[in-house]
Amino acid sequence: MKAAAVFLLFVFPLAVPAAEVKLPKSVYSPLFRDPGEADSVVGPLLVDKTPVTNQEFLAFVTAFPQFSKSKIQPLFADGGYLAHWLGDAAFAKGEARFPVTHVSWFAARRYCESRGKRLPTIAEWEVASDARSSRNEAKIMAWYGRPGARLRDVGAEPANKFGLTDAHGLIWEWVDNFSESIMSGDSRGGSSTESLFCGGAALKAKDPKMYATFMRFAFRSSLNARYTSVNLGFRCVRDMDGGGE
């Protein structure tokens, strides 16, 4: 609206690598599991320290104009794609280091690819974000209690035990296999939402008191790869060739 509030970025440093932190080899123990489903091992892995920002995403859409606000194909994003941007290459002043939101799974995935990375899996994200700590549970629960809260710069809060920031209490994040949210990938029959409603959700849960985790899984399972949301962004991960613990 106000021209002065518009921050236009014509030149961007494509080569600045996002800070990464190392997730050591870890065990993921799912909250929801099918009979016989075992714990799995994740990592070692390099994980973006922060979610992808508006500025970083601007660099991407400039390099790949087919992912700009005006050119994105409806197949790859719903009508809310980059809704908060003021144009194909502009967002409100002061939001450069806000996490980018209103991005679809297709766009997030392509972004990571363009950096030689990928989206994390549910297991990787859950472990790296230290989601099960009671401190983070409390943080998430408090977040739901502040509807319409404004975003802020990434990295403003202390890092978690792996060195990650902003995993909780700022935005949701895309994961590669979001559509397997409730049932594991090889679940036999039944829709992924079947066990999500009413008592069903608690039946398969290891600990029915992990409310924040229920919410996160419910959120993921409500998504479609085209969807965008004001509270949904992403970060990328990179496999470490040859291990390296």
Add this chain to the structure above:
Amino acid sequence: MKKNLHFPVIIAGIAVALVSCFGKGGAEKWESTSAKIAGDNVDIDKMPKESFSLIAPPLAPPPITRKTPARVAIEVEVRETVKRLSDGVDYTFWTFGDTVPGPMFRVREGDYVDFTLANHPSSKLPHNIDLHAVTGQGGGAEGSFTAPGHKSTFSFRALNPGLYVYHCATAPVGMHVANGMYGLILVEPKEGLPKVDREYYVMQGEFYTKGKFGDRGLQSFDMEKAIREQPEYVVFNGSVGAIAGDHSLKANVGETIRIFAGNGGPGLISSFHVIGEIFDHVYQEGGTVLNQKNVQTTMIPAGGAAIVDFKADVPGNLILVDHSLFRAFNKGAIGMIKVDGKPNPRVYTGKTVDAIYLPEGQALQPLSMEQKAAPAPTNFTERMAAGAIVYKTNCAACHQENGQGVPDAFPPLANSDFLMADKARSIRVVKDGLQGAITVNGKTYNSVMPGLDLSDDDVASVLTYVRNSFGNKGEAVSVDEVKRVK
């Protein structure tokens, strides 16, 4: 031979008894109206279409007047929003239609409903709706599961009439409900409900806040309290005082009032009670059989409802409570219906006696504390003062404080020809009572006045008082005159 004749008769008798117990030819066929509707093969495309207008609680949508089924479109928006829970206390409510409870829906048995749930883009969470009136997977929960910034539509046939709860059914379900995501849907029976003057929509629910009841500021949900089922707030219509004080429900004397009462829970069972009224009719648990009359308190389960009605016979403030009384007194479960209109002392008088109570056993008190009988009046002024007290205590309930009586029931003492005409008769009436038809100021009264067990001194006082009050003017009545009338 005689014996042989008797056996078939006895056997036939047993057979008749069996038939009368189990119906004709054995067990009755299982039947239901819902199965008939489900199997009627109605052409949905030919049903007349209409869209349902949302109306905020405590108002209920108007009765359905059409006599045939329709295809009804209902759309409701889900929003996560901060609102007042109590004075100085805010809470992040998750709402249907921006209110707690959500708007009441009203359709007719046999209607085909296209239900659309829109989840506001600012929502952090996906939501959905489980309408207990829906026959189908999750009551619509699966078909309505919606991410923020999207909307979903599913359709269902209203097979079973009754009053049903709806609620969000996304995990963790209890939390979604505890944050206010519930409401009622009425599926009106084909024949409708009996017509009443007013209908209101009241729904109980409890809130589990981190802070104690009344702690100021924005309160957040407390999972531990919720799991223990120990709420800080138990309220009607989403906040303390939502339907009390300036927001009280209103009615006039003589009107019939129906309450569509629901209980969102998520944890507590409501003992729904209206102080100062008796439910004339109760459709227990929101079913369609009028199964109770004259009920004081009706139980409403969590995730259940009841339809109650009554007539407002006298003016006053009717108080809605959960009769688990600490919820009402300490947690907010209070509502109010203000009934305006003329008093009817034949139904209720209000306080008519405000007297000092002197129980027996006064002898136990020290002598110095012993009550002494009031000294007998010695002059006209004292006689009048004593008479006024006797009147208030014994007479005003029927003849009224101002002596006007009550038309057609209790004759007036004010300007009363009957009273003033015969002093001895009036003494006898007060001492012995009066039964049968009398004419007072040209009007006939046929009622009973009990004999009052008054001392001669009190009779003298009260008669002196009434003969010299309310526009009457007459001589005093002495104790001697009272004594002479046997």
